[in-house]
Amino acid sequence: MSKLTEKWTEDKIRYIIRKLDEKTGLNGLALPIKLNRAKCRIGYFRYPRTEEHAGTETFGFSLTFLNDPETPEAAAVDLIRHEYAHYYVYTTKLYRYYKTYAYLHGHGSDWIWACKLVGAVPKARYEKSDFADKNWSIKEAQDAYDGKDIPAFNILSYLEKWDQAPVDPENAARYLSSLKQHNPDAYYEAGDEVLHPKRGFGIVRDAVPFDYNIQKVYISFEDKSDGIFSTRDLCKMINGVAIPYDSRLEISNCA
Numbered sequence: 001m002s003k004l005t006e007k008w009t010e011d012k013i014r015y016i017i018r019k020l021d022e023k024t025g026l027n028g029l030a031l032p033i034k035l036n037r038a039k040c041r042i043g044y045f046r047y048p049r050t051e052e053h054a055g056t057e058t059f060g061f062s063l064t065f066l067n068d069p070e071t072p073e074a075a076a077v078d079l080i081r082h083e084y085a086h087y088y089v090y091t092t093k094l095y096r097y098y099k100t101y102a103y104l105h106g107h108g109s110d111w112i113w114a115c116k117l118v119g120a121v122p123k124a125r126y127e128k129s130d131f132a133d134k135n136w137s138i139k140e141a142q143d144a145y146d147g148k149d150i151p152a153f154n155i156l157s158y159l160e161k162w163d164q165a166p167v168d169p170e171n172a173a174r175y176l177s178s179l180k181q182h183n184p185d186a187y188y189e190a191g192d193e194v195l196h197p198k199r200g201f202g203i204v205r206d207a208v209p210f211d212y213n214i215q216k217v218y219i220s221f222e223d224k225s226d227g228i229f230s231t232r233d234l235c236k237m238i239n240g241v242a243i244p245y246d247s248r249l250e251i252s253n254c255a
């Protein structure tokens with residue numbers, strides 16, 4: 001039984017969703033929530049399959065499950081986060097960046113990423129054993145309600161800026177340090193000076209991993225314009241020399 005809530009209500013579910021919204025930058029709070037007494041389908045995120053049903057996104061949760069004395073409190077919170085992760089994938093169209101188109105099927109790599117970002121167990125089906133070691137104290141429950149374990153990451157602004165699937169920060173750090181070590185001329189970080197064949201000289205403001213040995217970098221140019229480019233299309237300025245991504249390319253491409 002839930003120690004903190006004792007009895008689940010729409011308001012309590014909304015509180016959790018609002019705290020998730022604060023971390024993700026999304027607006028799950030705007031959606032209606034339907035409560036039911038389902039025994040098997042303990043939760044859902046419903047989205048319109050066709051244009052004519054646009055705007056009918058809905059969360060649904062089973063009070064039978066949430067208020068069952070056998071349901072660990074962590075599992076109740078996880079159910080809300082699980083459905084929120086479906087909403088996350090749908091509303092950001094995150095599936096565009098994955099080959100699986102998983103939101104149509106539900107639980108693919110895009111949804112697994114969303115689970116990571118909203119602190120949900122990335123499994124399609126509820127299994128009580130997943131929560132065996134999560135016997136929360138009141139304090140732990142309160143922290144989870146408040147989303148204190150959730151990283152702040154504005155997914156929409158990230159996608160708008162980089163137009164690619166987010167990269168796991170741990171993987172990114174490992175990948176970038178390897179690139180920096182093995183191919184320093186192809187490694188970019190904020191402050192580096194670059195030369196773009198058409199746009200001229202600029203300064204790197206931000207960089208993210210993109211693909212094998214390639215980053216995407218955000219550049220401010222001398223003419224005050226800016227833009228995002230693949231490091232494949234740039235030269236890095238090192239001691240006054242423009243070094244292209246692939247040294248087999250003609251340096252003159254950059255001149």
Ligand SMILES: [Zn+2]
Nearest residue numbers: 082086106124
């Ligand atoms: Zn699901």
